[in-house]
Amino acid sequence: MKKMRWLAMLLALVMVAAACGSDGDSGDTADGGDTGSESTDSGDSGDSGDSGDSGDTEEVDVAQSGDLTFHMITHSEDGPFWSVVKRGMEAACSDLGVECVWMPGFNDANQMVQDIEGALAEGSSGIAASLPDPTALVPVLQGAVGQGVPVVTLNSGANDYQEIGALTHVGQTEFIAGQAAGERFNAAGATHVLCGQQEQNNVGLTERCAGLEDTFSGTVTTDFMDLDADTTAQQAAINAAMAADESIDGFLGVGPVITMSGVRAAGDLGRDVIVGGFDLTPELLGAIEGGDVLFTVDQQQYLQGYLPILQLFLFQTNSNTIGGGQPILTGPGFVTADNAASVLALSEAGTR
Amino acid sequence: MADQHLLELDNISKFYGNIIALKGVSTVVNAGEVTCVLGDNGAGKSTFIKILAGVHQQSEGTIRLNGEEVMFNSPRDALSAGIATVYQDLAMVPLMSVWRNFFLGAEPTKRLGPFKWIDQSTAKQIAKEEMAKMGIDIRDTEQAVGTLSGGERQSVAIARAGYFGAKVLILDEPTSALGVKQSGVVLKRIVEARNQGLAVIFITHNPRHAYPVGNRFLILNRGQSMGSFAKEDITIDELTQLMAGGAELEALEHELAAATGNGNGD
Amino acid sequence: MTDVSAVDANSATANDAGEADERLAYRSIFQRLFIRPEIGAIIGAIGVWTFFWAVSLNFGTTGGTQNWLDSASTLGIMAVAVSMLMIGGEFDLSSGANTGAMGILFILLIRETGELGGLGASIWIAVPLSFAFAMAVGFFNGWMVEKTALPSFIVTLATFFILKGAKLGLAKLIVGQISVTFTNDAHGYAFWQRIFAAEWERNSHVWNGRDLFYIGMFLVGTILITLSVCEMHFVRRSEPKPAGLGLFGLGMAGFVASIVLFHTTDGVGANFVAAAVLAVSVVVAMVGFGQWRYEPVAAAGGLRLNAGITNYLVAGLVSIGIAVACAFAIDSANSETLFFPFTVQGLRAVLIMVFVGVGFMLAMVAANRALSVNPITKGAVSTVIAAALAGFAFVVRASSEAAKFRTELFSVLLLCALALFAWAVLGTRFEERRRTDASADRLGTRGLLLGVALLVFAVIIRHLFVTDAELEAGVNPAKFSVRMLWFFGFTAVMVWILGNTRFGSWTFAVGGNKEASRQVGVPAARTKTQLFMIVSGAAWLVGMLLAFRLNSLQASAGDGEEFEFIIAAVVGGTLLTGGYGTALGGAIGAAIMAMSAVGIASARWNSDWRFVFLGVILLLAVISNRAIRDRADSARR
Structure with a gap:
């Protein structure tokens, strides 16, 4: 298996090099090749991507789906979260036999707009996009719908997908997820929860803490606790915040890395703190199994990669829409000690 | 004493392609004497010192060191033969202390097993003594070189060259960037170095600086040697005349006189 | 001092030897310390530490x-x-x-x-x-x-x-x-x-003798540092006077006695006596040490103040006065958030620190100026500053509830005042150095480094071990990682x-x-x-x-x-x-x-x-x- 991956990587590299002047899209597609057989496919698409609009008709391997190419434009590819979304998308595309292009925007709305325009220019059969910045992205997506290209929003955008005219929205409402976490802390008997954030300007993370505050019966202190890139400083900040207030008996990390920092900080202080987290990593699941963490909110992001493609596919081939105009919620699901072991196996495989 | 000259230059020429940078220059350099190389800008002074310092090699002619013919293929060759050059821009690090600058690149070390460190007390003491020999009392060798005056900096460079075994000391325009007083300081150092038995080659375009300290004068003009004179054979006015190419200066004087009404060359 | 005779007659003039002397004016130990590149960072670190120590509960633990x-x-x-x-x-x-x-x-x-x-x-x-x-x-x-x-x-x-x-x-x-x-x-x-x-x-590392060891180490370190600074600051006597050593011994005995007294009593009166004994014996010991080792001052002169000194001194004292006013005027118990990051307590701490800092800086400028007049004037100005510092210590004690202010900061400020006063006395009696003395500097530097090392060691011991009393009081656990050793070791090697x-x-x-x-x-x-x-x-x-x-x-x-x-x-x-x-x-x-x-x-x-x-x-x-x-x-x- 490992040998195959190396081979695929090598092959993909050669393909990319061969397609001189290849743009980012073809490179990304080639990168998506997970198994040996697929890498050949993606290599072909790399070539066709270069030949522009007419290239789509030259696909050789698509049996059922004709010439569909879907574009997924997201605002990030870093972190344990988006790599799973990407896998979901890849799985959907290989299951359905369609071409998919993964375009991460690196938290840059301007680049996302350009990517969407680029996808339209290539004659995209459907666009799935996340909406971190609705003001910038809604007009260009409305334009896509106006051109007759179906749009699905994912991850963030629950409030704006209808305005765009998108088929549906696939994601989790952060506020509802936070509310669910608050109920869990109530049930566990916590009185004062520290809600630690790993980014300062992220609306989604703030919503999670706001949801917690909404349902939690005790006190909530919300604060920024340094970036994931510097876990040492992150742990030190949580440690200091906990030490400064003896009444803190709960910690909610709104990401997996900061949740683990919270576990270590509580351990250093020798305090018995109820820890809850967001999203999944193998370490976090291990900590849930070991009893250090009570639960983690799982928004099943695999679905956020898989379902938009499925919706676009069904719309294009059969004019179906799912959800009846309502957003499709992928979470909150919870992972606790009961199901951690089975999820852990899946997480290590990279699909949870 | 003068049977054999320390350094003898015979008919040195340097061509860059078809450009003649230096043509047929000869002079001798003796220990305990100051040989001044005079010339206006573009006279070939810098080509001359670069040949002596091993940066360039002469196209024609021979250099004899202690009577033996030598060829300097690199600055390191010249340095190991005892010819040290103090360039105009000075090899000094302004933010570093005097003693560190003095020993830079050749620090005395102590060692214990695999560990080697600078012998600071020895280094500071030697730097202080050597500076004292030059007539400068540096009480605190920790002082940064950047805080020294231009003349003092030249002095550190000269003392360093002397300490590291130079027999011939080449000074490239040491006074050109200095004021009157500071130039005086440097000229005094040149005399100190000479009195310690070094052969000094003093490159300058200022005959007023050269004449008081020099024992021998080599005058260059447009790559040509205008002659090499012992001090007793020449006056400062003649020196000035020769430097500018004699006749040319006279012509210039007349021109200036005509232009301003009261010409007063010199 | 320069051998000018070797200079050739026709060389240019300008006696730069004398010039160099003016330029290379002697720098005292304090001036030398102050121009080290890391001094700004050290002062900044102390400031930041003190600040957070003052405004938060757990930072100093x-x-x-x-x-x-x-x-x-x-x-x-x-x-x-x-x-x-x-x-x-x-x-x-x-x-x-x-x-x-x-x-x-x-x-x-x-x-x-x-x-x-x-x-x-x-x-x-x-x-x-x-x-x-x-x-x-x-x-x-x-x-x-x-x-x-x-x-x-x-x-x-x-x-x-x-x-x-x-x-x-x-x-x-x-x-x-x-x-x-x-x-x-x-x-x-x-x-x-x-x-x-x-x-x-x-x-899990209990050592009940920790505090005794810590205090002892701390005192030895402090004494070593003080004496080393003297060594680098005063002119050494050609013939040491052993009589001074006796006085030094007497002072040290009083010093130890006062520490023992502090340790064995809890009464306010006895503590006051102990403090007085401590103050007197420290001054006696330092004067004795000076008499043994250093040249007495040639002319101490009389008290002569000029406008430059009094202006700075008064400005400094006024600034300290404002700090005192802040300490009393602002309610220290009020921990409401006032505006953006500051609570009332935080603001109070900031104001006090700024005004005290500025005040002492101005006062020190006055002391520095007084030095150029004569030793007695400098001594008088320094004594005034020491008195101000001692007064401020009592203000801190009176205006705050937390133990860290009432005892720790109070004692530190008092000790600083004492050190400053002893220094002022010494300055009026012994000759300050105006020339380099390499051997004295070397000895002083070594003593200084050893003293600082002892202080650091004392602090490390205090943090590494726990006493039964602390455990009973329910002290938070702390795990020191070997990462810190790597940090210290790496820094030491690179330095x-x-x-x-x-x-x-x-x-x-x-x-x-x-x-x-x-x-x-x-x-x-x-x-x-x-x-x-x-x-x-x-x-x-x-x-x-x-x-x-x-x-x-x-x-x-x-x-x-x-x-x-x-x-x-x-x-x-x-x-x-x-x-x-x-x-x-x-x-x-x-x-x-x-x-x-x-x-x-x-x-x-x-x-x-x-x-x-x-x-x-x-x-x-x-x-x-x-x-x-x-x-x-x-x-x-």
Whole structure:
């Protein structure tokens, strides 16, 4: 298996090099090749991507789906979260036999707009996009719908997908997820929860803490606790915040890395703190199994990669829409000690 | 004493392609004497010192060191033969202390097993003594070189060259960037170095600086040697005349006189 | 003093020997201390520490100390290495990503070596292999910078992207995850875990004699420092006078007696007596020591104040008065948030510190001016300042409830006042040095360093051990990690290398004037390449420390940290343009940054304002460094 991956990587590299002047899209597609057989496919698409609009008709391997190419434009590819979304998308595309292009925007709305325009220019059969910045992205997506290209929003955008005219929205409402976490802390008997954030300007993370505050019966202190890139400083900040207030008996990390920092900080202080987290990593699941963490909110992001493609596919081939105009919620699901072991196996495989 | 000259230059020429940078220059350099190389800008002074310092090699002619013919293929060759050059821009690090600058690149070390460190007390003491020999009392060798005056900096460079075994000391325009007083300081150092038995080659375009300290004068003009004179054979006015190419200066004087009404060359 | 006779008659004049004397005016021990490049950072660190100690509950406790020191450790190791590189005139933008890359490479090697050799994963192989790779990265950086002659900013930016991408790419390719994990069943885990992640559990190390040892060590250190400063400040007698030694012994006996009295009584009256005995005996001991060793002052003169002195003194006292007014006027118990990050308490602390700081600075200027009049005037001004300090100590005691103010700060302020007073007395009786005395300076420096080492040792002992009384009171646990030892050790080695080896000298040279150092035979390319390798080696060390701490690493670990390293170096007094700075400064800069981050969390401030605070600290650090450097230059002229 490992040998195959190396081979695929090598092959993909050669393909990319061969397609001189290849743009980012073809490179990304080639990168998506997970198994040996697929890498050949993606290599072909790399070539066709270069030949522009007419290239789509030259696909050789698509049996059922004709010439569909879907574009997924997201605002990030870093972190344990988006790599799973990407896998979901890849799985959907290989299951359905369609071409998919993964375009991460690196938290840059301007680049996302350009990517969407680029996808339209290539004659995209459907666009799935996340909406971190609705003001910038809604007009260009409305334009896509106006051109007759179906749009699905994912991850963030629950409030704006209808305005765009998108088929549906696939994601989790952060506020509802936070509310669910608050109920869990109530049930566990916590009185004062520290809600630690790993980014300062992220609306989604703030919503999670706001949801917690909404349902939690005790006190909530919300604060920024340094970036994931510097876990040492992150742990030190949580440690200091906990030490400064003896009444803190709960910690909610709104990401997996900061949740683990919270576990270590509580351990250093020798305090018995109820820890809850967001999203999944193998370490976090291990900590849930070991009893250090009570639960983690799982928004099943695999679905956020898989379902938009499925919706676009069904719309294009059969004019179906799912959800009846309502957003499709992928979470909150919870992972606790009961199901951690089975999820852990899946997480290590990279699909949870 | 003068049977054999320390350094003898015979008919040195340097061509860059078809450009003649230096043509047929000869002079001798003796220990305990100051040989001044005079010339206006573009006279070939810098080509001359670069040949002596091993940066360039002469196209024609021979250099004899202690009577033996030598060829300097690199600055390191010249340095190991005892010819040290103090360039105009000075090899000094302004933010570093005097003693560190003095020993830079050749620090005395102590060692214990695999560990080697600078012998600071020895280094500071030697730097202080050597500076004292030059007539400068540096009480605190920790002082940064950047805080020294231009003349003092030249002095550190000269003392360093002397300490590291130079027999011939080449000074490239040491006074050109200095004021009157500071130039005086440097000229005094040149005399100190000479009195310690070094052969000094003093490159300058200022005959007023050269004449008081020099024992021998080599005058260059447009790559040509205008002659090499012992001090007793020449006056400062003649020196000035020769430097500018004699006749040319006279012509210039007349021109200036005509232009301003009261010409007063010199 | 100069042998002018050798000068040739026809040489130009200008007696520069006399000129040099004026220029090289003698610098006293205090002036010399004040122009060290790291002094700004040290003062800043003390200020930041005092500030957070005052405004937060836990910052000054062992737990808080452990917390910020731990955070400073990994940052500090990098900041020291980056300081050296910056002194050498280069930058390394790949240093942040490199820390994470080394950790990830290490973990991947552990996972992969087993599959290659079939022997099971081995840390014994992964450690040297990853270190070799770190050296290769450093060498590559240095070599590229030298070969291309491009600014290191550009070259290492490229390395940064390569490392950042390789981390993510390799992690996903080999593990299929963006975080890599290793288990503790690899060969050699127990050994290497101890090397990189051993921990000292404070609460399981009880030593009831700790405080006695701590106080004793502290006193010995303080005495040693005081005497060493005297040694470097006063003119040594040609013939020591043994009678003074007797007086010194008497004073010391009184000193010890007062300490014993303090220790055995709790009554206010007895404490007062003990304090009085302490004060008198300290002055007696110091005067005795002086009589034994130092030249009495020739002419003490009479009290002569001029406008320059009184103006500064009065301004200083007024400023201290305002601080006192703040202390009483602002309700210390009120912890309401006043406006943005400050609570009422925080604001009060800030106001008091600013006014007291400014007040004493002004007063010290007055004392400095008085020195140029005569010793008696200086002594009188210093005594007034000491009295003000003592008065302020009582104000602190009266206006606050917390024990740390009422006892700890109170005693520290009183002791400072006492030291200042004793110093003032000594200044009127003994001759201050105006000339260099190398042997006395050497002795004094050694004593000073030993004294500081004892103080540090005393503080370390206090934090490492716990007493039964503390355990009963329910002290928070604190785990000291071996990371701190790595940090201290690495800093010490680098400070030594920079100050005492040829490589260290060459580092300053290539950063200060590369062409010049080349001309005198310094191997500039080699020196710079070695500097890049030191940074990469430090990144490897940090990578190991992170890997063993977390047993897993994110692909993004360390990205963007490079600027924190550079900021720490700059805060520590390293010049951005190269050629000037210290390794110790980098370590202190890192400590300041870690203290700020932890302190803000500890003081429960709104962390939205955290970067404002960091920005202000950075600005203050750079401005004060600039001022100190200018002062250093002018003091030397």
